Amino acid sequence: MSEFAFELELCARLEGRREGIVARQLGGSVADPGGRILDVLCVEPGSEFDDRVELTSETIPDAAIESAVGTGRARYWKDAFDCHPERARNATEQALEIGFFERDREASATSNREYVRQVTRYPDWYDRIVGIENKPDLGRPGDLEMQLRTDVSLALLDEAILATESYVTRAHLNRIPDAVGVWRIHRDEGAAGEGLEIEVVREPTPLTPDEPGIEPLAAHPGRTEIEVVSPDAKARARRRLAERAYGKGWRTYGFPNCGACRPTDASGATLPYCAWNGRVVDANTECGPDCPGHEPGSAAEIAIDLEAERDRRTPWTADPDGKRRRQSGLDRFG
Numbered sequence: 102m103s104e105f106a107f108e109l110e111l112c113a114r115l116e117g118r119r120e121g122i123v124a125r126q127l128g129g130s131v132a133d134p135g136g137r138i139l140d141v142l143c144v145e146p147g148s149e150f151d152d153r154v155e156l157t158s159e160t161i162p163d164a165a166i167e168s169a170v171g172t173g174r175a176r177y178w179k180d181a182f183d184c185h186p187e188r189a190r191n192a193t194e195q196a197l198e199i200g201f202f203e204r205d206r207e208a209s210a211t212s213n214r215e216y217v218r219q220v221t222r223y224p225d226w227y228d229r230i231v232g233i234e235n236k237p238d239l240g241r242p243g244d245l246e247m248q249l250r251t252d253v254s255l256a257l258l259d260e261a262i263l264a265t266e267s268y269v270t271r272a273h274l275n276r277i278p279d280a281v282g283v284w285r286i287h288r289d290e291g292a293a294g295e296g297l298e299i300e301v302v303r304e305p306t307p308l309t310p311d312e313p314g315i316e317p318l319a320a321h322p323g324r325t326e327i328e329v330v331s332p333d334a335k336a337r338a339r340r341r342l343a344e345r346a347y348g349k350g351w352r353t354y355g356f357p358n359c360g361a362c363r364p365t366d367a368s369g370a371t372l373p374y375c376a377w378n379g380r381v382v383d384a385n386t387e388c389g390p391d392c393p394g395h396e397p398g399s400a401a402e403i404a405i406d407l408e409a410e411r412d413r414r415t416p417w418t419a420d421p422d423g424k425r426r427r428q429s430g431l432d433r434f435g
């Protein structure tokens with residue numbers, strides 16, 4: 102049973118059935134650094150989702166959104182940030198590159214300093230954020246209970262769900278916090294996601310992202326260090342999470358350089374299916390010349406198409422209007 106294949110096939114299924122953005126493997130802590138990695142996220146669209154799509158295909162740096170660089174009069178970039186200068190500089194450069202900021206050429210030339218402004222107000226683009234923890238085999242739970250307790254007590258998400266292939270017993274349910282929803286996934290590992298079905302064993306109870314949360318920081322024998330997290334800190338962490346999900350998505354896998362890899366889109370998304378293994382494989386950890394089934398060959402160029410596939414199959418747009426306007430502007434001055 103491969104957790105990797107399970108996760109990709111579930112993402113493909115969710116993408117086909119849910120509005121908004123599906124992403125995987127994103128940090129779900131407020132503490133920095135935090136240890137919680139969320140397996141799958143569904144970010145539901147808010148009222149200004151279309152404005153976000155038009156703005157840029159990339160993650161907008163949080164420091165740029167938080168800065169005092171507004172849409173009106175251009176400001177000297179250094180005066181607009183309340184953070185370490187290096188973080189401010191990186192955020193400014195990144196925001197300029199992706200088109201969230203623009204340079205005011207005249208003000209910059211006059212003062213010999215870089216003056217910037219936001220091209221548009223940051224849109225109110227996301228609504229509920231649902232986190233899904235994948236544990237195909239409940240017989241090997243690892244840190245599952247602790248992870249789900251953290252998600253519930255921190256309540257950064259609107260809903261937390263456990264997805265498994267195991268038969269879910271009453272004993273399993275008793276160990277999982279009551280607020281966590283439970284899905285049993287019915288899939289055929291050899292079918293690369295085709296016909297995957299979700300059986301809802303228990304509906305999730307909505308969490309409370311607008312209220313203070315409790316974040317466990319470190320566990321010691323007999324006690325756990327915790328921190329109370331304010332609703333404001335959670336709101337900022339949710340925005341970071343939504344932005345990372347928007348920029349990253351879930352097609353963050355590669356295809357092995359191996360003739361046994363027969364990419365398949367049976368699930369509606371192109372996945373790295375290995376004919377020798379009879380399942381989807383993780384090229385980073387499972388493939389290479391040492392694998393007994395390895396056949397020298399190349400499927401690497403297929404990875405390039407994943408961005409086009411995301412563009413085609415989801416509301417995310419690789420080359421939005423905002424970017425096109427910037428490029429045609431550059432042409433005029435080029």
Ligand code: SF4
Binds near residue numbers: 361376
């Ligand atoms: S290297 Fe092995 S696991 Fe990877 S695609 Fe080839 S045969 Fe399959």
